[in-house]
Structure formats: C-alpha cells, structure tokens
Amino acid sequence: MIELVDVSKVYGDRTILQPMSLKIESQRRFALIGPSGCGKSTLLRIVLGLIHPDTGKVVLNGVTMTPENSRELRLRIGYVIQDGGLFPHLTAFGNVSLMAAHLGWEREKIRARVLELAQLVQLPQDLLQRYPAEMSGGQRQRVGIMRSLMLDPPLLIFDEPMGALDPLVRFHLQDDLRNIFRSLDKTVLLVTHDMGEAAFLAEEIALLKDGRVVQKGSYEDLVQRPADPFVSEFLRAQRMDPVSS
Numbered sequence: 485m486i487e488l489v490d491v492s493k494v495y496g497d498r499t500i501l502q503p504m505s506l507k508i509e510s511q512r513r514f515a516l517i518g519p520s521g522c523g524k525s526t527l528l529r530i531v532l533g534l535i536h537p538d539t540g541k542v543v544l545n546g547v548t549m550t551p552e553n554s555r556e557l558r559l560r561i562g563y564v565i566q567d568g569g570l571f572p573h574l575t576a577f578g579n580v581s582l583m584a585a586h587l588g589w590e591r592e593k594i595r596a597r598v599l600e601l602a603q604l605v606q607l608p609q610d611l612l613q614r615y616p617a618e619m620s621g622g623q624r625q626r627v628g629i630m631r632s633l634m635l636d637p638p639l640l641i642f643d644e645p646m647g648a649l650d651p652l653v654r655f656h657l658q659d660d661l662r663n664i665f666r667s668l669d670k671t672v673l674l675v676t677h678d679m680g681e682a683a684f685l686a687e688e689i690a691l692l693k694d695g696r697v698v699q700k701g702s703y704e705d706l707v708q709r710p711a712d713p714f715v716s717e718f719l720r721a722q723r724m725d726p727v728s729s
Contacts, residue, residue: 485510486531486639486673490540493526493695500526501695503539508688510545510638513665513672515682518692519718527692528643528675533558545638559583562640562670566647568628570616576627577612584634601630604667606660622653629664640665642674646681658684679703679722691715 486508493501501523508514516524529535531542533554542549544557570579580601581594589597602609605626616624625645632640645661646654662685665672676682682689683703690700691714699711710716 485543485545486514486671487543488527488531488540489543491527491530491537491542492539493523493530493535494538499695501530501537504695504697505540506690506697506700508671508673510671511669512688513674513686515674515676515686515689516692517676517679517682517689518698519677522692523695524675524692525643528641528673531673532561532563532641559635560637560639562632562635562637564625564628564632564640564642564645566644567621568616568624568626568631570624570627570631572616575613575615576607576619576630579616579627580612580630580634582631587635597634598630601633604633604664605629620653621649622657625649625657626660629661633668637670639671639673642672642676644676645674647677661685679719691718 486506488504488506490503490505491501492499492503504527516527518524526535530537533542533549536551544560547553547557549557570576571582574582577598580598584594584597598612599609602612607623607626607630611619611623616627619627628645646657649657658681665685672686674682674686688701689703689706691698691706693714699706699715701709706715707719
C-alpha cells in the first residue's frame with residue numbers, strides 16, 4: 485500500500501504540490517495522469533524517496549519513509565522508465581541481474597530468475613546476451629520490466645514507460661503489461677500523459693492539475709461523473725469524450 489498524508493512541495497515561490505493525501509491499496513493498479521507541470525513527476529520522485537516533501541509523509545506498506553530508510557525502501561520498489569533506462573555497457577542479462585548480483589545472490593538462482601522473467605515478458609532467451617543498442621525499443625522495455633521484477637518487489641512504478649514506442653509496439657506491450665499485472669498481484673503506480681493507457685492498465689485514476697488532485701476514481705467515474713470542467717476538457721483533448729466521438 486502507498487499512502488501520502490498531507491504531502492506538499494514548494495520550490496522558491498512556486499508551489500509544485502499543494503497539500504495532498506492519497507491512498508493506493510495493496511495489489512491495485514493506479515494511474516497518475518495530468519498535463520505537463522501538474523506535479524505528477526514531483527509526486528513520483530517523492531514516493532521513490534528521491535526528494536523529500538516539505539510537509540506530510542509517505543507510508544509504504546506500513547513503513548514511514550525517512551531520509552534514513554529511503555534507500556532501503558527503494559529496494560522494495562520496481563521502477564521502469566521510458567526506453568527501459570538500461571546501462572548500455574551491460575547485456576540484457578547483466579542489466580536484469582545487476583542488483584541481485586550486488587546483493588549476493590547465487591549464480592544459479594540469478595540465472596533461474598532471469599529465465600523465469602524472460603518467459604513472463606515473452607523475451608526470447610537469445611536476446612539476453614545482446615546489448616541495449618542491439619535491441620528494438622520494445623525489447624529494451626521488456627528488459628526494463630524484467631529488471632524491475634528481479635527482486636520480486638511488492639510495488640511497481642512505471643514512469644511514462646511506453647512514451648517513446650511506436651503505436652503498434654505500444655499496443656502489444658500494453659496488452660502484455662495488463663496480463664502481467666493481473667498475474668502477479670502487485671501494487672502498480674503508473675504515471676502517464678495518455679488517458680487511454682491509464683484507462684486500459686489501471687483500475688483507478690487520479691487526474692492532477694496545478695499540484696492538486698482534481699478527481700480520483702475509475703475511468704467511468706471521470707467520463708460519467710466529472711468533478712470539475714477540467715476533467716471533461718482533458719478527456720476531450722485526448723479524443724476520449726464519448727459525446728464528441
């Protein structure tokens with residue numbers, strides 16, 4: 485579970501996040517969405533412990549995050565960014581197994597886990613010995629997903645993971661991701677600009693604007709019961725308004 489309690493962030497005279505409380509239940513798929521500058525990236529960095537809020541607290545599975553324990557808590561989070569965020573000098577196998585090797589896992593345990601994950605994300609085993617530059621964008625993203633799952637963390641965070649992919653690759657990867665999410669029973673936090681992606685992958689969506697949550701609920705809630713004119717405007721801008729279509 486992720487719980488934000490009165491979290492806020494200010495840079496100089498600019499308020500990035502207004503005091504915000506938000507709860508994401510365990511084993512739920514939750515999306516943060518909003519226009520550029522709405523605060524979702526700052527909120528994500530706070531959840532990851534990369535920056536600390538000016539007020540409030542972050543609680544991950546019952547543990548309050550502090551500057552002292554944030555690094556330890558990050559080991560319980562699988563993190564996927566655009567294009568996989570892979571190290572170019574390591575093979576796919578090396579990227580996926582890096583943290584497990586650092587933590588002292590036995591070689592055979594590492595190999596078995598990597599092969600298990602390759603099967604899960606449908607990555608051919610022969611690609612495990614390739615470097616990122618030798619793989620397609622979709623393949624790199626699958627390796628990034630494997631890396632996020634290597635330590636079997638209870639929480640997965642996806643930060644615009646498919647923004648750089650062409651539409652067809654993105655379509656197939658979204659299908660595979662939804663199947664993976666459903667099979668693993670993880671808590672998933674997805675950050676995206678794409679309402680269609682949020683509606684397809686998440687059970688609950690929080691739409692942000694100007695550092696605050698405008699509305700939280702299912703996609704159907706946002707479409708049928710908008711809490712603010714901005715909600716309908718945002719949906720129309722993404723060609724997802726059922727009236728105008």
